[in-house]
Amino acid sequence: MLSAQSTPVVRATLPAVGASLGQITELFYRRLFEEHPDLLKNLFNRANQANGTQREALAGAVAAFATVLVERPDERPDAILSRIAHKHASLGVTPDQYTIVGRHLLGAVAEVLGEAVTPQVAAAWDEVYWLMANALIAQEARLYAQAAVANGDVWRKMEIAERQEESSSTVSLVLRRPDGLPAASFRPGQYVSVQVQLPDGARQIRQYSLSSAPGQKTWRITVKREGAVDGSAPEGEVSSWLHAHAQVGDLIDVSLPFGDLVLPEGDTPLLLASAGIGITPMLAMLDHLALASSSRRIFVVHADRSPADHAHREEQVELVSRLHNASLHLWYEAGAGELTALGASDGRVTFDAVTLPQETTAYLCGPLPFMRSVRGELLTKGLNASAIHYEVFGPDLWLSK
Structure with missing residues (x-):
C-alpha cells in the first residue's frame, strides 16, 4: 500500500x-x-x-x-x-x-x-x-x-531427442535430460525459456510453451519461425536459428518451466481458444485431459491461415476425439473446404453456433487482436471477466492498449 x-x-x-x-x-x-x-x-x-x-x-x-x-x-x-x-x-x-x-x-x-x-x-x-x-x-x-533452486538458477542443459516438422513454418523439438533422468514436472500451459548463441556472440532468449502433457520423461516445444514482415520487422533471431541449426543430439540451454496460464483443477466447463502458434499451451492441456480421461465439457476452438498452416492439426483432432465430452471448432482464412468432415469454417472465429455454459473457464492464446475479439464476444455471451484468461507470446501489451 x-x-x-x-x-x-x-x-x-x-x-x-x-x-x-x-x-x-x-x-x-x-x-x-x-x-x-x-x-x-x-x-x-x-x-x-x-x-x-x-x-x-x-x-x-x-x-x-x-x-x-x-x-x-x-x-x-x-x-x-x-x-x-x-x-x-x-x-x-x-x-x-x-x-x-x-x-x-x-x-x-x-x-x-x-x-x-x-x-x-x-x-x-x-x-x-x-x-x-x-x-x-x-x-x-x-x-x-x-522449483527448489537458488534465485536465478533456472538454466539446464537439455538434449534434443527428436525433431519433427509440423508445418512449413513450425518445428517440434523433444527435449530430454542428458543424464537420462525425467525432465522436471510442470503444469499444463506453462513454458520454458531457450537461450542460443547467435553468430555475433549474443546469447538471446525466447519463451516457448511446452506442447505436450506433463508427467512424461521428456518435454516438447514447438517453434514457429518468425519471418520478416514487410521489411518493418526482421526475422526472428532465435526461432530462425533453431529451425536452421537445432538437430537431434544437440545440447541447448533451457530454463525450468514457468507461466501462470495453467489448467485449473475441478470439473467446470473449459474453453480452449487459440490461433496460429497459440495452439501450443492448449495442446498440453488437451493432452493432459485426454490422459486423465476427463469428463469435463470442453470446447476447443482454433483459428489459422489454412489447414496446411495449422501445426499439430491431426494431433489436436485425435486428442479431442479421445475426450467424449469435447467438441472441436475450426476456422481458416482459406481452405476450410478441405476439412468439411470436421466442420471447419471460413473466416474469423465466432461463437454463434456454440452455446457456452456461463460457468465456463476460458483460456485464450494467439495474436492480441484475436484474443481481444474473442474476449469481447465471450463477455457478451455472459462469461465472467474473471473467468477469461490469456497468454501473450512476447511483451504483454494487453494493459497498454
Whole structure:
C-alpha cells in the first residue's frame, strides 16, 4: 500500500507521468544499455527493443500498477505482476538487477519531466517503483523456492531427442535430460525459456510453451519461425536459428518451466481458444485431459491461415476425439473446404453456433487482436471477466492498449 504522504502526490502526477511514459521508457532503456550492454545482448529481447514493444509493455505495466495504488488502494495488484514474475523467473532475474533498473528508470523520469520532479515527487515515485519491485522480487523468490533452486538458477542443459516438422513454418523439438533422468514436472500451459548463441556472440532468449502433457520423461516445444514482415520487422533471431541449426543430439540451454496460464483443477466447463502458434499451451492441456480421461465439457476452438498452416492439426483432432465430452471448432482464412468432415469454417472465429455454459473457464492464446475479439464476444455471451484468461507470446501489451 502506498503511504499516506505519497498517495496524493502520485495521484496528482500520474497523468503527467503517464503521458510521458513513452519518452521515459525509451530514455530508460537507452541509458540502461549504454551502461550495461551485456543486458541487451544476453537478457533482453533485441527485436522487442528495436520495434518498441518492450518499452510499450513496461509503460503499460507501470501505469496500471500506479493506478491500482492510488485508485484501488485495498486491492492487491498481484494479477498485474504475476505474468511478469513468471517471465522474470524464466529468465533467471535476480533481486540485485532491480537496483540497476530502478536507478535508470527513476533517473529517466527526472530527466524527462524536469523541474516538475521535486524532491517530494521523486520520493513518491521511488516508493511506487520499490513497491512494484519488491512485490516482484517476493513473487519470484516464491517461484524459485517452488522449483527448489537458488534465485536465478533456472538454466539446464537439455538434449534434443527428436525433431519433427509440423508445418512449413513450425518445428517440434523433444527435449530430454542428458543424464537420462525425467525432465522436471510442470503444469499444463506453462513454458520454458531457450537461450542460443547467435553468430555475433549474443546469447538471446525466447519463451516457448511446452506442447505436450506433463508427467512424461521428456518435454516438447514447438517453434514457429518468425519471418520478416514487410521489411518493418526482421526475422526472428532465435526461432530462425533453431529451425536452421537445432538437430537431434544437440545440447541447448533451457530454463525450468514457468507461466501462470495453467489448467485449473475441478470439473467446470473449459474453453480452449487459440490461433496460429497459440495452439501450443492448449495442446498440453488437451493432452493432459485426454490422459486423465476427463469428463469435463470442453470446447476447443482454433483459428489459422489454412489447414496446411495449422501445426499439430491431426494431433489436436485425435486428442479431442479421445475426450467424449469435447467438441472441436475450426476456422481458416482459406481452405476450410478441405476439412468439411470436421466442420471447419471460413473466416474469423465466432461463437454463434456454440452455446457456452456461463460457468465456463476460458483460456485464450494467439495474436492480441484475436484474443481481444474473442474476449469481447465471450463477455457478451455472459462469461465472467474473471473467468477469461490469456497468454501473450512476447511483451504483454494487453494493459497498454
